[in-house]
Amino acid sequence: MKKEKILVHLTSEVAPFYKRGGLADVVGSLPYNLGAEYDNIVISFFYQHRMNHLEDVPRQEFFMEIHGVDYRCYYYKVIKGEVTFYFLNLEDENIFSDSEAGNSNKPVNGDAPYVAAIPIMAYFYFAKAFLTMIRMLDISFEFLILHDWHVCGIFGFPEQLDQLKKKQSFLSMLLIHNFEFQGDILPDVFSCMDPETKERVDAVNRKFGSVTLLSLGLEYADIVSTVSENYARELGEKHLPHSGFKFLEGKEKKIKSLPNGVDRGLWHPATSPHLVLNYDENTAHAKDFYKKQLCLDAGFASDQAPVLLFMARLTHQKGISFLLDFREQAEKAFCDLENVLRTGVNLVVFGNPGGGLSGRIHKYFLQAGEEFKGRFYYDWKYSDEKAHQMLAGADMLLAPSLFEPCGLVQLYAMSFGAVPLVRPTGGLKDTVIDFYAQPDQATGFHIPGYTREGLVSAIQTAADLYSHQREAWDQLRIRGMLTDWSWNRMNSAYDRLFRMVRSNTLYI
Structure with a gap:
């Protein structure tokens, strides 16, 4: 790391290591374009039998406590360019891979992982493993960017988050990539949770009559944002065929807009590695x-x-x-x-x-x-x-x-x-x-x-x-x-938001 300021991105997928959809493309390119002022760290799930570019990366381990039992976790660290990536897995090595799309030989389903019957507790285990690893590696950062609902389980561990914030001052920002999919948490899993997780999840459930992973992020993240100006407006006005608008109560005008860009080094015909004959607007x-x-x-x-x-x-x-x-x-x-x-x-x-x-x-x-x-x-x-x-x-x-x-x-x-x-x-x-x-x-x-x-x-x-x-x-x-x-044009929205946070002029 060369810069004093660090951004941590928490995500369920990141290209080119693992891609399910556009989220992976965004998280795979955005950190490189926020690197002028910040070092960027990306932390994601490790999907057994499904990862790319990790064949020779050594596996390291640590332990976290679940219901009084020390549970083994693994992580893989990769430095690609100026971005550092960590991939987390648990002792049951197939838990994330199975929750995503079944075993590695199963054909891809265009609905997965959005509406699949997934073990919701796996997302809380990932969140706790992240918090444990961050403390263990003594990583300090200024912003924690949460890419969609899959990683909002961290708000189920308020005591650990508070301990982390006492050691370092950082802000959490939920970036909504698709409000339609939220990660439903049903009451029958409450008994499987840590006491602090159960208390927090139950509080949201009592307030709204139901609870999702995304609702935890909406309720407890310091900043809420989404990926286009018009979608932020549509969410605020509730002009969309979505459920779960009740979770936005009182937050409609606070949703920030951080439009996505594209990696022109990859998704452009002049530089595409997949075209035998490159071209541009002149050819x-x-x-x-x-x-x-x-x-x-x-x-x-x-x-x-x-x-x-x-x-x-x-x-x-x-x-x-x-x-x-x-x-x-x-x-x-x-x-x-x-x-x-x-x-x-x-x-x-x-x-x-x-x-x-x-x-x-x-x-x-x-x-x-x-x-x-x-x-x-x-x-x-x-x-x-x-x-x-x-x-x-x-x-x-x-x-x-x-x-x-x-x-x-x-x-x-x-x-x-x-x-x-x-x-x-x-x-x-x-x-x-x-x-x-x-x-x-x-x-x-x-x-x-x-x-x-x-x-x-x-x-x-x-x-x-x-x-x-x-x-x-x-x-x-x-x-x-x-x-x-390109991100060169779009990342100005991030720069502006970060400046407003530092100058205390951001309405959150």
Whole structure:
């Protein structure tokens, strides 16, 4: 460590070591971009059989007390660039891996870990192991950034937190990445908790009538923030299809906005390690190479039609119900998809299916691939390498999310020259300038309303512009490629917040 000030990030995933979704990308890049003034430490879960880049890292151990018994814990320390990473595991080495997605041979489920039946106590064990390790290693820090609900179990140990704060003065900041998922704590596990944990959890339960891990963070963190300005506004106004708004009572106007950025060293076509032919806004014709390859892989009848990419976890939050009606039997479920294809686009759906490979989502998309062969392609085997290649080959990106706290995929798409079509919610609204409203400054299209008709209308407008006004289309695409969504631009919000804290001008 070289700097006097230290930030500690507590998270459930961090790229490139372990990635489930966009949270890992954020935590994998944000610390490097806060390093001008701070040394950054990232502490995360160790998932047995699932980690990358830790093959030769020695395991070290320590003990923590659980109900009067000394329990063995392990940690792995890695220094990558100027960031130090710690990965924590327990004596039952599969406990975090199993809670995340089952054993290592089980196919990935697009819902996990958000709605899986997980052992909630594992998150409290992780929290206690973190507090024990921090004291043991004598790590001092100024801010503790808690990335989403998975790590809010630390507030179940107020005595240990108070002891830590007496030794060093720090502030805790909860960064909400997705309010929809909160980590429900049911009363039947209260008896398994340490006395101080049970008392604190029960206090929140009595106050609100229920309790979640996120509610502990909302109740006890010093600062509450989220990942886009519009999502902070939507949370404050409660204009979202979320449960748990009762936990925000009295905090609606205190939610800070810390927008996400992207790692331009990785998620940019000029520097992508996954592209054999790199390009930028001046050599964007190289996209033709990737489009031809994508059309070949997808079995499309023509590579002249615009390619529309839907790249996300395949869940209802992401808007998959616009494409297939999962309430109907398969033979009646494809009407909406057929209407999309009638606009003249070729459609690629790419992502891990909610419900896994035995669920209805996966089965229906597979069947749609047979029904619309030559115009529709489905790939459920997500990897970052394929994501880069698909973004490079796509003309457009579809993101009709029901809600979207920030969204990274639309930022990736613009960088790679794929024009985004988004529902204007959360961070999607903040980051995509609408062609309908500001055609001369536009970087994409807003989907009007939340209807299938609005979706098809937006796709048809984009397809017509692509096919009949190519110069205007190219200008739209280049504007998106030139827009700077890097952390160099976005971390100013963090700098401003930290300065306000030090000067006692932050309203918390």
